[in-house]
Amino acid sequence: MKRLCVVLTVVALVALIVAPVPVSAGLPSVLSTTELVENSYKWDGRTVFFKGEVLQGPMVRNDGTWMNLSNGNNTAMGVFVPKDVAMPVIAHVEDYRTVGDVVLITGVFHRVCVQHQGETDIHALNVTVVTPGSSRENPVRLDRVVWFLVLAGLLGLAMWLYYRKPARRIEH
Template sequence: MGWMLIALALAVSLAAAFSPLSAFADDDENLVNPQQRPDSSFIYDTSIAALGEADAYYDNQTVQVVGEVVGDSIREGVDGRHRWITLMAIEKGVDATVSVYMTAEQAAKIDTYGKYGTTGTKLQVRGTFHLVCSEHEGLTDLHADIVTVVEKGKLHEDAFDAGAFVPGAVAVAVGLVLLGVFYYLRERQR
């Protein structure tokens, strides 16, 4: 009887050790970074949308986000040693952004800023998140410690589509015909 209990306990512990953790599969806000260096502290990847909805829990915490650089690099101060950039990520159909404060050397890694027709450089930024930053007049921001380029930016050329002009050309032709008919009918009434 005792060996049966030991075998049952062993079977249960093996099943628990090798079962998939499906309960945690949908938790997108706490992903472990497999590329994290062993000398750094344990950090959870955080979504930019989660920072946009942040509460006091995230304040002064070390976070790591990934997003596309959009807009422009804005020089902070007269010495030009620091820059402001904006990181954007489309998460669950919503554009989420966060302002990032970094050194000029870190900002020099950015080759392209996102705008119409251009995909900006995709960065992974690790730093301290401030819900109300005392250094920057209460701005919600992320002070970057480590900036890594995940993917370079791309330029998207607009292809010329002659078919897009067909409806406009037809409308102009119909308008000219109607103008001619109107002129003819008006002259006929004189």
């Protein structure tokens, strides 16, 4: 019985050593805007991975390109891509009818960037389009139109009743 326990322990240890390690185990995780802002002192000046949807058209300047990226938590992070870094073509930017391209940024996080008047930003070292954007349908929903008309009519009636002038009575 004792020998069986030793053999099983050795087999388990060998299995753990030989077992394949996931590829992502050695890679740093992709950070969120919340993580970067809440722990800005920890990440300041360090290389980070940031993935987000392009919110507006990239703004090309003399020394590089600015992009605003959102990772879905109603906040945006400014990313500066210097001229010497290859900038992929951004085909779709987020708006009412479009899902923007999702890009992965490898770059240096700056809590207070001296180069950009104290802005919090990421200076990109590498930019990769992970998921191309697409158009989305936002159909007009008839039930919402009906509710709007009913509520607008009720509001109009309430305003008319409130602001109408009472008729003057003429006494003889």
